[in-house]
Amino acid sequence: MAPWQHRPMPGGGVVGQKCETCYGEGRVPTDEGLVLCPDCGGAGQLPHHDTLVEWRLREIERVHGSSGGEAAQDIEWLAFELRRAREALRELLALTDEIAENETRLRMRFLASRTLGLYEIVPVRAGDRQE
Numbered sequence: 001m002a003p004w005q006h007r008p009m010p011g012g013g014v015v016g017q018k019c020e021t022c023y024g025e026g027r028v029p030t031d032e033g034l035v036l037c038p039d040c041g042g043a044g045q046l047p048h049h050d051t052l053v054e055w056r057l058r059e060i061e062r063v064h065g066s067s068g069g070e071a072a073q074d075i076e077w078l079a080f081e082l083r084r085a086r087e088a089l090r091e092l093l094a095l096t097d098e099i100a101e102n103e104t105r106l107r108m109r110f111l112a113s114r115t116l117g118l119y120e121i122v123p124v125r126a127g128d129r130q131e
């Protein structure tokens, strides 16, 4: 299992995060020599969180969704609902561009961005605050 498959998704997979499989080198050693890292495609950095969620979803569908049984139907339904919910959050985030700057807009943007994993959340130190 690749690291992005078992890493907790919230807060993980931030853009530019160093790939743990190849230690940021982009290549991994095999019996045939160095090959492109399967997790980052040779970039050395993990792709966007949104991409990681989609990759994992596809992997779950591939592994568990092809049996044709009741569990496969449940997974298909869950994947559909997850994609629909994330798409709705992206649309809501885009809609916040059309409303005036206020605290509610700020909170909406923060909630949607945090859930989608769009930005790394860094605590603000007292001295860094701009008033």
Ligand SMILES: [Zn+2]
Residues within 6 Å of the ligand: 019, 020, 021, 022, 023, 024, 025, 026, 027, 037, 038, 039, 040, 041, 042, 043, 044, 045
């Ligand atoms: Zn890698």
